[in-house]
Amino acid sequence: MTKDYGSLIRKLPDFPQKGVVFQDINPLLVNWKALQAASNDLAMDIDIIMPYSTKLIAIEARGFIMGGIVATLLNAGLVPIRKKGKLPNYDSLRSIEYQLEYGTDELVMDMSLLNYHDKIVVFDDVLATGGTAEAAYKLLEKEVEKGSFAPLNPDNICFAFLLEIDSLKGREYLSKQTKIPSENIISLIHA
Structure with missing residues (x-):
């Protein structure tokens, strides 16, 4: 298995709307050797930045696919972040509305x-x-x-992605907004 994961990403222009180039990871997912190798590489990269991770928070929906594999490789628990209306209404649910590159959405997580x-x-x-x-x-x-959690800092939180679209400068934005250094933002593929 070569490590050229980027060649397995299909680009679909004008989806889900005009001007957006959708990055389709399905060709990588269907190739079990590539999926296994990419998951292993991500887990190793995460373990360097955040050794002894205890929880992997996977963002719906495509984050669930590799998130479960990577969490298992890290010996960490998997915590899903869902879209509004997808989780029972526990007292421990918290939500936040946010801006997408093509609209708005709302994320919900069970903090318990x-x-x-x-x-x-x-x-x-x-x-x-x-x-x-x-x-x-x-x-x-x-x-x-x-007071529910320890203050977030580079010693207890990092971000990981299968693919980063470099031209959109999400890494710089995320680092600036969260005060988490760029080194704590891991991406396996750059497009």
Whole structure:
């Protein structure tokens, strides 16, 4: 298996709307050797930046696919962040509305799945503008303000992505908005 994962990403212009180039990871996912190798490489890269991670927060929906594999390789628990209306209405649910590159959406997470001293990896398939990962971070940050979690810093949180669209400068935006250094933002493929 060559490590040219980028050659397995299909680009679809004007989807889901005109001007957006959709990065289709399905060709990588269907190739079990590539999926296994990419998951292993991501887990190794994460382990260098955030050793002994305890939770991987996977962002719906494509973040779930590799998130479960990577969490298992890290010996970490998987915490899903869902879209509004996809989780039962627990008292521990928290939500945040955020801006997408082509609209708005809302993320929801069950905070009871996290512990005060967790070392957290926020994972999604693609880093585009950084808005979705920032929303996940801000959801956690709200709980820090309530005293539910230790303050977020480079020692207890990092971000990981299968693919980063470099031209959209999501890494710079995410680092600026969260105060998490660029070195704590891991991407396996750059497009």
